[in-house]
Amino acid sequence: MSTVPHPQSLSDLVRPPCLLTLAVAAENRIPEVCLALACIVAPDGRLRVLLERPGAQAVMDAIAAGWPNVSVGTFNPSNLETFLIQGNLPRLEPPRDGDLPVVAAAVVATRASVGAIGFSADWGDAFLGYDEDQLACVSVRVRSVLVQTPGAAIGQTVRVRELASA
Amino acid sequence: MTITASAIRRALEGVVIVSACGADGTPSVQLVGGCHYVDENHVALGYMNDYRVRLDGVRSGFSRLLAFDPVTARKYNVLLQHVRTETSGPVADFLRLRVAGVVSHQVASNLSPLGCADIYRILRIDALPCLATVPPTRPEILPALRQAASAIAAAPDVEALVDQTLDSLAGCFGVSHAMLLMREAGTERFVAIDSRGYEVHGSGAEVAAGEGVIGCAASMGVAVRIDNARITHARARAVLETDRPDVYWATAPVPLPGLVKPGSQLAIPIPGPGGVVAVLYCEDVSTYRFDADLEHAFSVLGSLFATALDRLERQAVGDTGIESRLPRPAEPPGRTGEPLQVRCEPRTNAIFVNGDYVIRGVAGAVLRRMLECHASTGQTEFTNRLLRHDISLPLPDLDDNLSARLIMLQRRLEQRPCGIRLRKAGRGRVALEVDRPLRMESEPVR
Numbered sequence: 150m151s152t153v154p155h156p157q158s159l160s161d162l163v164r165p166p167c168l169l170t171l172a173v174a175a176e177n178r179i180p181e182v183c184l185a186l187a188c189i190v191a192p193d194g195r196l197r198v199l200l201e202r203p204g205a206q207a208v209m210d211a212i213a214a215g216w217p218n219v220s221v222g223t224f225n226p227s228n229l230e231t232f233l234i235q236g237n238l239p240r241l242e243p244p245r246d247g248d249l250p251v252v253a254a255a256v257v258a259t260r261a262s263v264g265a266i267g268f269s270a271d272w273g274d275a276f277l278g279y280d281e282d283q284l285a286c287v288s289v290r291v292r293s294v295l296v297q298t299p300g301a302a303i304g305q306t307v308r309v310r311e312l313a314s315a
Numbered sequence: 316m317t318i319t320a321s322a323i324r325r326a327l328e329g330v331v332i333v334s335a336c337g338a339d340g341t342p343s344v345q346l347v348g349g350c351h352y353v354d355e356n357h358v359a360l361g362y363m364n365d366y367r368v369r370l371d372g373v374r375s376g377f378s379r380l381l382a383f384d385p386v387t388a389r390k391y392n393v394l395l396q397h398v399r400t401e402t403s404g405p406v407a408d409f410l411r412l413r414v415a416g417v418v419s420h421q422v423a424s425n426l427s428p429l430g431c432a433d434i435y436r437i438l439r440i441d442a443l444p445c446l447a448t449v450p451p452t453r454p455e456i457l458p459a460l461r462q463a464a465s466a467i468a469a470a471p472d473v474e475a476l477v478d479q480t481l482d483s484l485a486g487c488f489g490v491s492h493a494m495l496l497m498r499e500a501g502t503e504r505f506v507a508i509d510s511r512g513y514e515v516h517g518s519g520a521e522v523a524a525g526e527g528v529i530g531c532a533a534s535m536g537v538a539v540r541i542d543n544a545r546i547t548h549a550r551a552r553a554v555l556e557t558d559r560p561d562v563y564w565a566t567a568p569v570p571l572p573g574l575v576k577p578g579s580q581l582a583i584p585i586p587g588p589g590g591v592v593a594v595l596y597c598e599d600v601s602t603y604r605f606d607a608d609l610e611h612a613f614s615v616l617g618s619l620f621a622t623a624l625d626r627l628e629r630q631a632v633g634d635t636g637i638e639s640r641l642p643r644p645a646e647p648p649g650r651t652g653e654p655l656q657v658r659c660e661p662r663t664n665a666i667f668v669n670g671d672y673v674i675r676g677v678a679g680a681v682l683r684r685m686l687e688c689h690a691s692t693g694q695t696e697f698t699n700r701l702l703r704h705d706i707s708l709p710l711p712d713l714d715d716n717l718s719a720r721l722i723m724l725q726r727r728l729e730q731r732p733c734g735i736r737l738r739k740a741g742r743g744r745v746a747l748e749v750d751r752p753l754r755m756e757s758e759p760v761r
Contacts, residue, residue: 170332170381172344178336178375179394182344203444204390222332222344229549233367235341267545267578267602268385271449275388278446297345297366304367 159196159291159311162223162232163188165255166262170222171198171287173239175211183208186279187255188221189248194311195288196221196236199244199252201279212239212287219289222297226262231297232307236289244284252284318391318440324352325606327393328542329385333360335371335378343368348546350380351410351432352607358395359432361410373397373433381443385542385603386451390443395435407432412531413539453606459487460612467619473627473718474739480595480620481511488609490597492574496522496529497593497719499676505533505594506676508723513572519674519727520571522594532582533591538610541580543602568672569727579604585617592621592716624716631699631718631743654754655734659683668733678724680708681717686735690753699743721745 163169169185183205189197198221202209212219221234260273268276294307320327327350334344345368350358360369360378372378372395380393401407410432463483470476477495484490494510494517503524507517524534532539541547577598585593595617597605605613658667665675666682674682684705688694702708703717725737725745740746 168346170334170344170346172334172342172379174336174340174342177377178340179377180334180336180342180344180379182332182334182342182379182381182392184332184381184390207392218336218339218341220334220342220344222334222346224346229546231346233343233345237341265545267543269449272385272388275445275447275449276383276390280446295367 157294157307157309159234159294159309160190162234162294162307162309163190163196163221165258166225166227168224168226168259168263169198171200171205171208172220172222173208173211173216174218175214175216181207181211185221186252186277186284187248189251190311191288194291196234196291197242197248197286197288199248200285200287202283202285203280205285209241209285209287212241219287221289226259226266229266229298233295233297234289234291235293235295236291238290240288242286242288244286248284248286249281252279318442320352320355320358320437320440323382323384323389323391323393323440325386325603326382326384326389326391327352327358327380328607329603330383330543332381333368333372333378334380335368336375337367337371338374343371349542350382351406353406353434356437357398357434358437359401359406359410359434361407361432369433372435373400378435384448386453386606387448389445389448392441392443393437394439396438398434398436400431400433402431406434409535409537409539412525412535413528413541453609454489456488456608456612460615463487463616464619467616467623470623470627472742473624473631473716474722476620476623476627477508477719477722480616481509483616484595484597484613485511488612491599492572493595493597494572495593495595496533497716497723498533498591500716502676503534504676505529506678506720506723507569507571508719509726510572515570515572516726516730517569517572518723518730519678520569522571528580528582529594529596532584532596533594536584536586536591538584538614539580539582540605540607540610541577542605544577544580545602568675569731574598574600576600578602581605581610581613583610583613583617585621587621587625593617593624595620624719628716628718652751654752655749656754656756657683657686658756668735671731671733673731673733673735674724674727677708677717678720678727681720682724682735684708685747686749686753687755689747689749690755695748696740696744696746699745 171185172180172182175181185198185200187199191197217237219236219239224231256277260277263273294309296302296305329349331349332346336342345366353359376397378395382391466479466483470479481493484493492512495508496505499506505522507520509518510516522529524530528539578601580598583595584591656669663675664679666673666679685697728736734750736748737745
């Protein structure tokens with residue numbers, strides 16, 4: 150597997166206005182998957198994935214049951230770039246102070262960007278709507294990042310600065 | 316309550332996130348353009364690349380979808396089991412041609428970036444909680460269909476039929492851009508009869524079978540619906556790695572009208588004796604403008620159009636055009652001025668007036684015949700019946716749709732003024748109007 154030559158920052162890859170998803174491999178190699186609201190790269194290098202509990206319950210149950218492998222999918226509506234962030238050792242964590250403003254900013258940016266792929270603001274509101282009281286968090290140790298954007302580089306590994314220095 | 320695939324078809328065909336697990340236990344997850352609804356128990360996923368998520372789904376046997384309704388934003392969780400992978404056959408061919416169609420519709424490429432279609436059985440569908448949804452705004456389909464069907468049935472002739480069909484799309488269904496194309500007899504080309512909503516009508520513009528969304532529908536004989544042309548087009552271009560500018564048929568002798576950046580496209584093939592006889596094409600700047608229900612409704616309209624066309628053409632064949640059964644006296648050849656130079660290419664029946672392309676094919680042969688008659692005898696009125704029986708014209712049988720071709724020719728001459736016009740001169744008759752004397756190639760100047 151070749152490597153994409155230009156280094157990227159993990160923060161850049163998950164920066165709004167990306168649509169984010171979190172998947173966990175569960176029993177019988179059947180995955181559970183949910184939408185994520187925002188991602189934050191923690192000081193220890195772990196990726197904190199912020200979720201709304203009702204839509205993410207199956208994913209959180211699988212993680213609570215000890216399934217160790219997860220992935221975060223990113224899709225940027227403004228340039229259609231998409232990456233697969235592979236990780237493991239997921240942990241359910243309580244949300245932290247400062248998470249809600251991050252989620253709010255990410256949702257506003259993403260809602261605006263879905264217009265680029267043909268969706269209305271009303272649709273974006275409904276699609277990204279969340280209950281602040283239901284915020285949840287999964288933190289993940291990132292192992293690798295792959296290009297998923299259709300084209301010649303698909304499947305190639307992205308050199309991520311945070312991983313290189315880890 | 317069990318949720319059926321047909322109940323969430325719009326979501327399945329809308330925005331879909333696919334997830335699967337690799338052999339090492341690592342999941343993959345990817346947003347794809349939408350599933351292809353196969354039947355109540357199956358969907359197909361078509362990929363433009365060997366995505367990791369595709370390989371994982373096929374090898375593990377399972378995929379999980381998050382499907383989002385592109386209108387209401389309702390969310391569904393769908394569990395799928397892989398059944399088989401098809402590299403040919405109706406579903407794979409359709410998906411391949413559909414992608415190739417949207418690409419070639421815009422970048423004049425006939426390359427297909429789609430490799431195969433994975434057929435999955437639907438094991439389970441669950442609705443996910445939603446804080447809010449968007450109410451659908453589409454008008455009720457059945458009342459609109461009834462109104463359109465009545466208008467089509469009431470059309471007294473083919474010209475009215477063409478107009479009623481296109482006007483009904485706008486008036487009853489709110490379609491902003493539409494065109495009607497008919498197969499050129501004995502060829503794999505489809506010629507635009509008329510359109511609505513564009514700056515230019517494009518009568519006489521041609522699309523080859525297999526070319527673009529329209530040609531794809533014509534060659535496959537199935538409706539082709541592109542719900543989100545922006546994503547499909549951008550991804551297909553990325554796979555093809557093409558930087559070619561959009562061309563939109565601009566280099567064709569008669570440019571096909573079209574939106575520069577369509578959001579939704581729908582091409583409905585209209586079946587007739589011997590295959591697809593016409594294609595009804597609709598597009599809109601909005602994404603997800605046409606859904607499966609509208610596709611079905613427009614297919615019904617297409618069938619009604621075909622039935623009415625057959626009836627009216629048969630009526631026209633039996634129409635003697637009594638008033639003009641005998642040739643009318645020639646009009647006085649009093650026109651003056653620089654002659655119009657008319658050249659005909661015998662192989663294609665292409666007609667050029669003063670060097671500019673006008674039309675070709677059957678319509679070109681008909682125009683040439685009328686101009687030759689006019690140049691030699693001064694005749695200005697022609698009955699459909701006499702044209703139909705003119706052995707010099709390539710009109711094989713009843714399926715020639717002569718009336719529709721005359722309408723297309725009449726509108727082409729209106730849209731591209733060249734000193735020659737056609738107008739209706741009563742039932743089953745057309746009148747030729749020529750502003751200046753004609754100089755037929757190799758013919759003496761009148």
